[in-house]
Amino acid sequence: MGSHVQQSKASVTVIGLGPMGQAMAGAFLDAGYAVTVWNRTASRADRLVARGAALADSAEAAAAANELVVLSLTDYDAVFAVLESAEAAVAGRVFVNLSSDTPARAREAARWVTERGGSHLTGGVQVPPSGIGSPESSTFYSGPVEPFQRHRAALEVLTGADYRGDDPGLAQLYYQIQMDLFWASMSGYLHATAIAEANGIPAEEFRPYAVSAASIMPGMIEFYAPRITAGNHLGDVDRLAMALASIEHVRHTAEASGVDGALPALLAEAVRRGVEAGDGAASLTSLVARFRRA
Structure with missing residues (x-):
């Protein structure tokens, strides 16, 4: 393929054809776009x-084919x-980099391009x-x-577009803090399920109770x-010392059930540092500042 940019109809290049890239290229095809694709495994x-x-036939040819180039790669x-x-x-292309990595690496890629x-x-x-x-669905950008607004209609073929600002690191920052919450929450669910199953409670039987516990989180x-x-961390509705006692009860229950207690032990250690620093009567939210200092 040459360097001519397609002009006859809405067009896009998608580089990286894992499950996400496949879904994106498919969505563009469904929307009537002329789609050029490239993947290392053709x-x-x-x-x-x-x-x-x-x-x-190459990443260069794929990028040359269209002004809008979507990257969906592992990292x-x-x-x-x-x-x-x-x-x-x-030169002259708009790279929409939907790959995951740190904000710093996003800024590095933006500088390079x-x-x-x-x-x-x-x-x-x-x-x-x-x-x-x-x-x-939604994607942080x-x-x-200017190029965001120019190509917004194409981006919205994929998902809703939530523009966060001109710092190229911001979209990754918002994404990673969402993932921080997601992975911690999922790990907690899986650990609780392991304790349940170790005590003869199948995951399906535990399911409504897990959903009930998780449903508390939005309100909290x-x-x-x-x-x-x-900056209000008053212990008027919860206290760090009480949280420590509760997490230790979880750890002891896990270990007595033959389940790895490393996850609750890690949580307990973070809370214990706050208690030992004199915040035992403060809210669990006082850990935000402690995490920042750490």
């Missing part, structure tokens, strides 16, 4: 090509490998591949506002966020 493009996508090591191989085609005459939009997709194509976040913002 066979992953077979189903998309059968649906009308064009398979480029920014893979992103840089692709960008460096496509360096000659970077900008220095070579291209534009870089960072994205943090908030849904699994099954959520692509749904307007109820950050970077230069709504209640505590304004207090955290105000």
Whole structure:
């Protein structure tokens, strides 16, 4: 493929055809876009090509085919490998980087692309591949506002677009703090399920009680966020010392059940440091400041 940018109809390139990239390319095809794809393992493009996508023979050819280039790769090591191989085609292109990594690496990629005459939009997709194509889904974006606005209609083929600002690191920051909450919550659920099953309670029997416990969280976040913002960590509704006692009860229950107690032990250690520093009568929210200092 040459360097001519397609102009006949709405067009896009998708580089990276894991489950997320497959879903994105498919959504663009469904929306009537002319789609060019490239993946290191070319066979992953077979189903998309059968649906009308064009398979480029290199990352450079894929990037050269369209102004809008969506990157859906494992991490920014893979992103840089692709960008460096496509360096000659970077100028004049808008790279929408929907790969996951740290805010610092997003800023690094944005600098690299900008220095070579291209534009870089960072994205943090908030849904699994099954959520692509749904307007109820959302993706964080950050970077230069002009190319974001120019290509917003294309981005909204994939999900709703939540623009967070011109700092290219912001979309990744918002994404990673969401993931921080997600992985901690899922780990807690799986650990509780392990204790349940070790005591003869199947996951399906535990399910409604797990859902009930998880359903408390939105209300707690709504209640505590304004207090955290105000620096109010008064122990009027909860206390760090009580939290420590409760977490230790969980740990002892896990260990007595033959379940690894490392996860509650880790939580207990974080809380214990606060208690030992004199915050035992303060709210659990006092850990926010302690985590920052750590």
